[in-house]
Amino acid sequence: GENVEQHPSTLSVQEGDSAVIKCTYSDSASNYFPWYKQELGKRPQLIIDIRSNVGEKKDQRIAVTLNKTAKHFSLHITETQPEDSAVYFCAASKETSYDKVIFGPGTSLSVIP
Amino acid sequence: DTGVSQDPRHKITKRGQNVTFRCDPISEHNRLYWYRQTLGQGPEFLTYFQNEAQLEKSRLLSDRFSAERPKGSFSTLEIQRTEQGDSAMYLCASRAGTRNTGELFFGEGSRLTVL
Numbered sequence: 001g002e003n004v005e006q007h008p009s010t011l012s013v014q015e016g017d018s019a020v021i022k023c024t025y026s027d028s029a030s031n032y033f034p035w036y037k038q039e040l041g042k043r044p045q046l047i048i049d050i051r052s053n054v055g056e057k058k059d060q061r062i063a064v065t066l067n068k069t070a071k072h073f074s075l076h077i078t079e080t081q082p083e084d085s086a087v088y089f090c091a092a093s094k095e096t097s098y099d100k101v102i103f104g105p106g107t108s109l110s111v112i113p
Numbered sequence: 114d115t116g117v118s119q120d121p122r123h124k125i126t127k128r129g130q131n132v133t134f135r136c137d138p139i140s141e142h143n144r145l146y147w148y149r150q151t152l153g154q155g156p157e158f159l160t161y162f163q164n165e166a167q168l169e170k171s172r173l174l175s176d177r178f179s180a181e182r183p184k185g186s187f188s189t190l191e192i193q194r195t196e197q198g199d200s201a202m203y204l205c206a207s208r209a210g211t212r213n214t215g216e217l218f219f220g221e222g223s224r225l226t227v228l
Contacts, residue, residue, distance in 0.1 A: 001172075103157075
């Protein structure tokens with residue numbers, strides 16, 4: 001089955017700097033890669049996603065890149081702000097069939113003012 | 114509130130007791146997922162439904178765990194003979210079943226503490 005790994009497990013950056021979180025997946029049939037943000041004590045919420053027919057997607061300060069050949073994808077946050085502090089989870093799924101969503105172990109991001 | 118709701122939010126039980134959690138998904142969503150999350154970890158897949166059909170159950174899941182979605186609406190997750198290792202947050206999520214609508218909408222979770 002699918003296995004998703006994520007690095008680093010913790011990340012601390014100065015406000016205004018960029019943050020990069022990297023994930024790898026094992027199942028080459030996976031074709032949908034969402035990213036979720038979970039603030040302390042709250043539910044995970046989708047912040048951005050990418051499908052395998054594109055290599056990059058951007059939404060304001062957040063971007064995601066996908067390398068299908070290497071089976072890895074990354075989240076990039078630019079101009080970080082204190083409210084970006086949270087745990088970020090990457091995930092993988094096969095949308096072409098009814099399939100489960102498998103999450104990585106998470107990255108705890110701290111943005112220092 | 115038309116989001117995913119879970120009940121109870123907190124449950125404290127003694128080892129060996131049975132517990133049941135309920136999830137009410139967003140009404141038009143036909144996919145429903147159960148995950149377990151422990152401190153510092155990502156959501157761990159338990160099982161999921163397409164309408165009332167249970168499509169997959171994690172191989173890591175003990176036979177003490179059972180889930181149902183009898184009418185394709187709400188779902189229940191039952192844990193029999195609870196063990197201390199079952200202590201976790203149990204998250205329910207729902208998702209529309211159409212292509213290109215991949216977002217999972219999570220509930221607030223049901224936190225289980227087994228003494």
